[in-house]
Amino acid sequence: MFILDSLLIGSLRFVLDKVIAAAETEAQDDSALREQLLEAQMRLELGEISEEEFAAIERDVLIAIREIKGRQQGPISMSPDDKITGVDIQSYDESEK
Amino acid sequence: MHAVAEAAGGLRVLIVSTDPAHSLGDAFDTTLTATPGRLRASLDAVELDAPRAFTRWLADHRRPLGEILEHGTWLDREDVDALLDLSVPGVDELMGILEIDRLARGERKARKARQEKYDLIVVDTAPTGHTLRLLSAPETVAAVAEVLGDLQQEHRLIREQLARVGRPEAADRLIAVLADQARETAARLRDTDQTAFVWVTLPEELSLAEAGDGIAALERAGITVREVVVNRVLPDGGPCPICDRRRSDEAKVIAAIRRRFGRGRTVRIVPAAIKEPRGLTALASLARRRAEGLGLRAKDTKKPDRLRTQRVEIGQQPLAFSPKPFAEASLLFFGGKGGVGKTTVAAAVALWLARADRQRRVLLLSTDPAHSLADVFRAEIGDTARSIPGGPPNLAVRELDAAHALATRRAQFESALDEIAAAIGVEGGGGAIGTSELMRLAPPGIDELFGVLGVVDARGEYDVIVVDTAPTGHALRLLEMPEAAREWMQVLLRVLLKYRSLVRPGQLAAELVELSRSIRELIALLRDAKTTRFIAVTRAAELPRRETARLLTRLRRLHLAVSAIVANALTLAPRRCARCRAVRAAERRELTSLRKVCGGRCAIIQTPLAAPPPRGVAALNRWSKAWLAEP
Numbered sequence: 087m088f089i090l091d092s093l094l095i096g097s098l099r100f101v102l103d104k105v106i107a108a109a110e111t112e113a114q115d116d117s118a119l120r121e122q123l124l125e126a127q128m129r130l131e132l133g134e135i136s137e138e139e140f141a142a143i144e145r146d147v148l149i150a151i152r153e154i155k156g157r158q159q160g161p162i163s164m165s166p167d168d169k170i171t172g173v174d175i176q177s178y179d180e181s182e183k
Numbered sequence: 184m185h186a187v188a189e190a191a192g193g194l195r196v197l198i199v200s201t202d203p204a205h206s207l208g209d210a211f212d213t214t215l216t217a218t219p220g221r222l223r224a225s226l227d228a229v230e231l232d233a234p235r236a237f238t239r240w241l242a243d244h245r246r247p248l249g250e251i252l253e254h255g256t257w258l259d260r261e262d263v264d265a266l267l268d269l270s271v272p273g274v275d276e277l278m279g280i281l282e283i284d285r286l287a288r289g290e291r292k293a294r295k296a297r298q299e300k301y302d303l304i305v306v307d308t309a310p311t312g313h314t315l316r317l318l319s320a321p322e323t324v325a326a327v328a329e330v331l332g333d334l335q336q337e338h339r340l341i342r343e344q345l346a347r348v349g350r351p352e353a354a355d356r357l358i359a360v361l362a363d364q365a366r367e368t369a370a371r372l373r374d375t376d377q378t379a380f381v382w383v384t385l386p387e388e389l390s391l392a393e394a395g396d397g398i399a400a401l402e403r404a405g406i407t408v409r410e411v412v413v414n415r416v417l418p419d420g421g422p423c424p425i426c427d428r429r430r431s432d433e434a435k436v437i438a439a440i441r442r443r444f445g446r447g448r449t450v451r452i453v454p455a456a457i458k459e460p461r462g463l464t465a466l467a468s469l470a471r472r473r474a475e476g477l478g479l480r481a482k483d484t485k486k487p488d489r490l491r492t493q494r495v496e497i498g499q500q501p502l503a504f505s506p507k508p509f510a511e512a513s514l515l516f517f518g519g520k521g522g523v524g525k526t527t528v529a530a531a532v533a534l535w536l537a538r539a540d541r542q543r544r545v546l547l548l549s550t551d552p553a554h555s556l557a558d559v560f561r562a563e564i565g566d567t568a569r570s571i572p573g574g575p576p577n578l579a580v581r582e583l584d585a586a587h588a589l590a591t592r593r594a595q596f597e598s599a600l601d602e603i604a605a606a607i608g609v610e611g612g613g614g615a616i617g618t619s620e621l622m623r624l625a626p627p628g629i630d631e632l633f634g635v636l637g638v639v640d641a642r643g644e645y646d647v648i649v650v651d652t653a654p655t656g657h658a659l660r661l662l663e664m665p666e667a668a669r670e671w672m673q674v675l676l677r678v679l680l681k682y683r684s685l686v687r688p689g690q691l692a693a694e695l696v697e698l699s700r701s702i703r704e705l706i707a708l709l710r711d712a713k714t715t716r717f718i719a720v721t722r723a724a725e726l727p728r729r730e731t732a733r734l735l736t737r738l739r740r741l742h743l744a745v746s747a748i749v750a751n752a753l754t755l756a757p758r759r760c761a762r763c764r765a766v767r768a769a770e771r772r773e774l775t776s777l778r779k780v781c782g783g784r785c786a787i788i789q790t791p792l793a794a795p796p797p798r799g800v801a802a803l804n805r806w807s808k809a810w811l812a813e814p
Contacts (some may be wrong), residue, residue: 127696128676138188
């Protein structure tokens with residue numbers, strides 16, 4: 087029974103790992119989302135979906151892409167060794183243009 | 184005339200028209216169909232209907248073709264059917280060459296009935312550019328056979344090695360037949376014992392330049408031109424400033440034709456008749472005169488008279504024509520029968536549009552593979568848009584060179600073909616198609632495809648695009664192309680979506696979506712009478728008028744607005760010359776008929792004959808002042 091259990095748990099764990107990896111990849115990588123958008127564009131050209139349906143898909147995909155981008159940039163973190171030595175400021179005067 | 188002469192000489196002759204805009208029936212003053220009809224003893228005539236012939240050919244070969252596609256790809260029956268139902272660009276040339284081959288061999292039924300085939304087949308081809316495409320069609324057929332052979336290869340190996348079946352199946356036989364037909368037709372075209380090419384031209388500088396390019400292209404392809412016919416040469420007559428100037432100009436052109444093309448070739452002169460010869464009797468009489476060598480020697484040996492070289496413009500009274508049909512449009516097409524002066528009129532209007540508003544960016548685009556823009560402007564013009572020396576800076580001119588465009592975008596097309604091949608599961612990627620002859624050829628239909636792409640590309644850059652189209656049949660093909668291209672893109676998109684789990688849609692899918700959208704916009708634009716206008720250019724003579732009437736019917740079916748018919752090169756102010764007066768009277772009658780063709784739905788614009796024809800920016804501007812109100 088023990089062997090069977092460990093086998094079962096082992097394979098379950100394997101599958102779960104894969105699922106988590108796939109989810110992480112999806113969370114980090116927007117290529118799947120881009121493909122989803124391209125697919126929606128193809129369907130729109132073929133008349134399989136309406137402009138409204140496309141707009142809804144496009145909105146969802148863009149939100150998801152933005153989320154990924156946000157996560158990739160992540161919060162600014164500092165290690166205790168980091169020191170702020172100065173601030174670089176660039177000013178831009180509209181009238182000089 | 185040639186066919187009538189040979190038939191009278193005792194040969195069994197078939198005359199075939201391969202121009203999608205047929206006028207053979209008009210010439211014989213009868214109605215011709217796609218099956219050979221008897222005109223008189225030993226003379227039959229036929230006007231090919233290429234799309235119908237293709238449907239029939241496809242019906243005969245659908246099963247083996249479908250099998251090749253199913254064996255060589257992972258497409259299923261549904262995909263294959265969708266592909267086979269698509270209209271094929273260049274079908275006129277591809278079917279034209281296969282039909283000529285079929286007729287030359289004699290139809291199977293006829294052979295069974297122990298009837299002999301014809302002794303001679305006279306082919307009346309489409310104007311220059313597309314004749315060159317027709318003559319290169321055997322190479323395209325050979326390339327198609329090669330691609331089909333590659334697709335069939337794996338299946339053939341499996342049958343031979345695993346099933347040990349050596350007997351060729353229907354698909355193998357079809358590939359072999361296509362390859363044979365292509366080889367034999369290509370050889371027959373180049374066999375001087377079997378084929379003679381007669382070049383028919385007009386005694387005009389523009390036609391001379393076109394003849395030069397055309398004959399050179401034929402000779403490069405190994406096809407010999409035996410005879411040059413100069414048609415509609417002004418015959419001798421009483422003194423007249425107009426006719427004299429024209430005779431002198433024509434004599435110069437004829438002398439140049441003899442000098443450039445006369446060596447080893449017969450040069451024949453056919454005089455201009457006030458009423459075009461129509462019907463068997465008129466043609467037979469012309470043929471008899473040719474045989475007897477009578478009356479056809481318009482004095483072409485006469486030296487140009489120095490006293491008569493002043494420029495004559497006929498009917499210089501301003502017609503103050505309101506340019507409504509041109510103004511405000513963003514897409515203007517000029518089309519009509521070969522040799523009526525489309526390019527000259529299109530060039531004059533493009534110059535006028537650019538002068539009228541210096542802020543307006545105008546592109547004049549020629550989509551006729553036999554370009555004349557460079558000759559009309561007397562300037563160097565190529566495949567990239569450029570301005571004309573001495574012309575307005577807001578006018579750009581481009582002579583579309585489809586073969587060149589294909590070559591420069593070859594890498595792009597190859598990667599697209601690779602993606603298609605991968606998406607449909609062709610072994611070894613796009614190798615079968617990409618590296619085949621197809622990419623090295625300029626296959627028939629390519630001029631229309633790139634013409635449409637040229638318009639799509641230019642739309643963002645220019646406010647007005649003036650398109651100087653190829654003669655009638657192929658202008659219609661160009662206008663049908665957006666719909667056909669969209670159907671192709673839809674089938675491809677559907678296939679890419681269907682197999683997306685096997686092959687992820689990539690660059691190609693994104694480009695197809697983009698292109699499909701642009702073409703959808705173009706189709707909407709074409710149907711919008713506010714933005715798109717078609718101007719039919721014609722001469723006030725019966726044959727061009729009949730062709731114009733058919734053109735208008737076809738354009739209306741395509742939902743295209745025809746805003747004007749230009750009756751070009753009219754003898755508006757005949758002086759005392761009897762010939763000019765007779766011509767004017769005939770033109771007046773034709774103008775009345777043209778108004779009926781228009782049915783009050785378009786303007787009739789009359790342009791005066793100019794001798795010499797207007798060439799170069801200054802001359803074109805001067806000429807258009809006589810019929811277009813100044814901006």
